[in-house]
Amino acid sequence: MPPATTRSAPERLSRPQQVAEAIKSWVVENGWGPGDRLPSESELIARFGMAKGTIREAIRILEAQGLVKSRTGPGGGVFIHQVSEARATALLGNYFYFQHLTIDDIYQIRKALEPELAASLAGKLTDAQLGALEQVISSYTEPARTPEQEREQHVASLRFHALLAEMSGNPLLRFLIRFTANMLADITVSRKLYAQPNPELWSSGLDYQQRLVAALRAGDGAAARQILSQHMQNAQRHMRLQEIVLTQRFLPEDDMI
Amino acid sequence: MPPATTRSAPERLSRPQQVAEAIKSWVVENGWGPGDRLPSESELIARFGMAKGTIREAIRILEAQGLVKSRTGPGGGVFIHQVSEARATALLGNYFYFQHLTIDDIYQIRKALEPELAASLAGKLTDAQLGALEQVISSYTEPARTPEQEREQHVASLRFHALLAEMSGNPLLRFLIRFTANMLADITVSRKLYAQPNPELWSSGLDYQQRLVAALRAGDGAAARQILSQHMQNAQRHMRLQEIVLTQRFLPEDDMI
DNA sequence: CCCAATTTGTTCGTATGTATC
DNA sequence: AGATACATACGAACAAATTGG
Numbered sequence A, B: 001m002p003p004a005t006t007r008s009a010p011e012r013l014s015r016p017q018q019v020a021e022a023i024k025s026w027v028v029e030n031g032w033g034p035g036d037r038l039p040s041e042s043e044l045i046a047r048f049g050m051a052k053g054t055i056r057e058a059i060r061i062l063e064a065q066g067l068v069k070s071r072t073g074p075g076g077g078v079f080i081h082q083v084s085e086a087r088a089t090a091l092l093g094n095y096f097y098f099q100h101l102t103i104d105d106i107y108q109i110r111k112a113l114e115p116e117l118a119a120s121l122a123g124k125l126t127d128a129q130l131g132a133l134e135q136v137i138s139s140y141t142e143p144a145r146t147p148e149q150e151r152e153q154h155v156a157s158l159r160f161h162a163l164l165a166e167m168s169g170n171p172l173l174r175f176l177i178r179f180t181a182n183m184l185a186d187i188t189v190s191r192k193l194y195a196q197p198n199p200e201l202w203s204s205g206l207d208y209q210q211r212l213v214a215a216l217r218a219g220d221g222a223a224a225r226q227i228l229s230q231h232m233q234n235a236q237r238h239m240r241l242q243e244i245v246l247t248q249r250f251l252p253e254d255d256m257i
Numbered sequence C: 001c002c003c004a005a006t007t008t009g010t011t012c013g014t015a016t017g018t019a020t021c
Numbered sequence D: 001a002g003a004t005a006c007a008t009a010c011g012a013a014c015a016a017a018t019t020g021g
Helices: A015-030 A041-048 A052-064 A085-097 A103-121 A127-138 A147-166 A171-190 A199-218 A221-255 B015-029 B041-048 B052-064 B085-097 B103-121 B127-138 B147-166 B171-190 B199-218 B221-255
Strands: A068-071 A077-080 B068-071 B077-080
Touching (some): A015 A041, A015 A052, A052 A068, A052 B052, A085 A171, A085 B171, A103 A171, A103 A199, A103 A221, A103 B103, A127 A147, A127 A199, A147 A171, A147 A199, A171 B103, A171 B171, B015 B041, B015 B052, B041 B052, B052 B068, B085 B171, B103 B147, B103 B171, B127 B147, B127 B199, B147 B171, B147 B199, B199 B221
Antiparallel strands (some): B068 B077
């Protein structure tokens, strides 16, 4: 199931890793897919001539990558499993954990992708889909007055973006939109942004979402693109300000040079 | 080291998975980073009160995610490791293995990101960087005459894109550009595209790269954006044609209805 | 409700491999 | 070369979970 990617470093693999790779190519060769059961532990032990522990570690590797799931009991075993979006998000998130992304890094991507998404959806959504978008919007028609509410509205706004992404027929675009939104949420949470209510962002956000749905319904891709583009610009500016405010407030106390 | 992502399903985790998660948060809490050594197996066994096999499986999980590497011998042990780009690419590739991406899906992203990359680099590259780009270009000044050469030139062209991505200060953009290029290469290879030489694409590709470097040197972001945008459009059209040709040629024989 | 069968999950003791000093 | 410290691998036994009778 893993496309045999170009291997640059011929690093020596441990036995379980070798077994894991062997199982992968075995699965691909035989054309097995999600739901199919791998041979049982004991069969694998016989097949590979290795100890139980080794085989189990190999299975654990595949499991960590999200490629298989195992169940105990009769009818149990190790089953091939589609990698879930959540798993993929977590694994990719690990990579960026070490890359110290900035808010601006993420917005550079969002500014490119979100407008593209909007444009590609214009005129292609059903009434039901447009209605679902409107319903999410209607869930926050009042400005937030507490940090709690502010946070909830932020989450709701992310839900709007996630829902929009869901409607794309492009799995890659879908994933990236949701991933960037998640990363942004993680960062803002970990840096405790969105601390104070911000009525201005709320009203402009509400406004753009309503105009966006209208443009999507009208099938006006150019307008949809521009609306989202402007909003991204706006949101980025706001986030940057929040970041600065926060930095000025907290940084000097423990991080003064 | 893993950002404690929002957990939706409270799925029961196996013991090794619990241990792996515990070690992760332990590492984060203590602020350990790449290069730091985890406690030895025996210490972990004592710390978690579990058998060797369980601990080993936990380590294997972390290793599969690219978060640690282990070495034997004195001074050996389990060490925290930055997730490599290659590992992240492979793991994310597993996700899309099940999502049957099309050429157009990938190009929708490339068309959005590559021009953005070019624009963001305009006027910000050193002479050395611009020179490196020109050197890659000069490595294929002759049109390909065999499928071999065609393939090599395609790879070289991808190297140009990879090099360009490398120069971005945005790790996310860098990764995505390279990832999409890789996915495209995997797909074209697995579908055996790029079978015949295509002098027309070669010359237009060469031309756009030269014009791009010129625009980057001149600091003209708008021009750089447009050049790459046009090329992406061009390349996509070409790939689509190749795909159709291939389909017409091979599909009927084994896949006729 | 319990029992038996099946399959993964966990433990322990021991031995081997590997790199450092 | 030999001792040491560490991960790696093996094998046998036992535990837990699930299914069906």
